[in-house]
Amino acid sequence: MRVHVVKAAQLVPIPRVCGECNREIEVGELYRWIKPRIGGKRYRCFRHQFRPSHLAGGRYAEALATQEGLDDDFRQFRVDGDLDELETAVQHAVEEARRIAEEYEDGIANMPDSLQDGPTAQESQERADRLNEWADELEGVDFDGPKQEIEDAEDETQRIKDQLASEVESAIANLSI
Numbered sequence: 001m002r003v004h005v006v007k008a009a010q011l012v013p014i015p016r017v018c019g020e021c022n023r024e025i026e027v028g029e030l031y032r033w034i035k036p037r038i039g040g041k042r043y044r045c046f047r048h049q050f051r052p053s054h055l056a057g058g059r060y061a062e063a064l065a066t067q068e069g070l071d072d073d074f075r076q077f078r079v080d081g082d083l084d085e086l087e088t089a090v091q092h093a094v095e096e097a098r099r100i101a102e103e104y105e106d107g108i109a110n111m112p113d114s115l116q117d118g119p120t121a122q123e124s125q126e127r128a129d130r131l132n133e134w135a136d137e138l139e140g141v142d143f144d145g146p147k148q149e150i151e152d153a154e155d156e157t158q159r160i161k162d163q164l165a166s167e168v169e170s171a172i173a174n175l176s177i
Contacts, residue, residue, distance in 0.1 A: 001055045004033050020048035059100050059107075060177060063131060066096040067175050070138075074168055081161055083150065087143045090168065097135040104128035127177050134175045141167050 008028045009016065016025040016033075019042050025031045030046040034055065044050055053064035073089035076082075104124045111121055146160045 001034050001036065003050055003055070004035075006031050006033070016043045018043055018045035018048060020044055059103055060127070063097070063100050063127070063175075063177050066093050066100065067172060069093065070168075071172050074165065074172060077161075077168075078165060081157075083143065083147060083161070083164070086164075086168065090138050090141060090143075094135045094138050097131045097138070101128040101131035101135070104131070130175065130177055134171065137171045137174060138168075141171065 007030055009025050009031055011027050016031065017023070018025060018031070023045055025043060025045050032044045032046075032050060033041050034050060035041050037057070042050075042054070051064070051068050053061045053068055056064055070089055070093040073086060077086040077089075105128050108116060108121045108124050108128075111118075115121060141164070143164070146164050149160050150157050
């Protein structure tokens with residue numbers, strides 16, 4: 001899907017509203033818009049970009065949104081350092097990745113036999129495999145050890161959080177659908 005950029009908004013009878021901050025786009029202001037196959041145009045003011053999940057569709061968009069959501073939670077962890085919240089976010093991402101991978105596999109199983117060896121089925125299987133590998137990697141992040149270390153040594157808290165953040169950040173970056 002193509003992102004259209006308008007350098008100066010024109011006066012229109014129906015105001016354009018940014019889908020991210022819900023602020024009305026002013027006359028003369030730069031903005032972006034997309035037109036999905038289904039639904040109306042979606043707008044973003046100059047302060048916001050469309051995310052990859054906004055530009056994709058179906059299961060692929062769901063997978064991208066899962067990765068983006070975990071990335072948002074990771075950024076929040078870097079601000080407030082709430083380890084329990086990050087663990088919950090990682091668990092949710094694992095569940096979503098597994099669910100989406102299962103949907104890809106179910107889609108292949110529901111294809112006619114003659115199409116199950118075709119390029120669409122192969123692409124779906126590759127995406128399902130990558131999602132499962134990503135979920136495995138996220139499940140491999142050890143939260144219990146660092147939690148105990150944090151309780152035992154408050155002066156080392158930042159070092160431990162940085163180490164854990166590095167692992168999660170690496171896992172986030174390793175998903176390539």
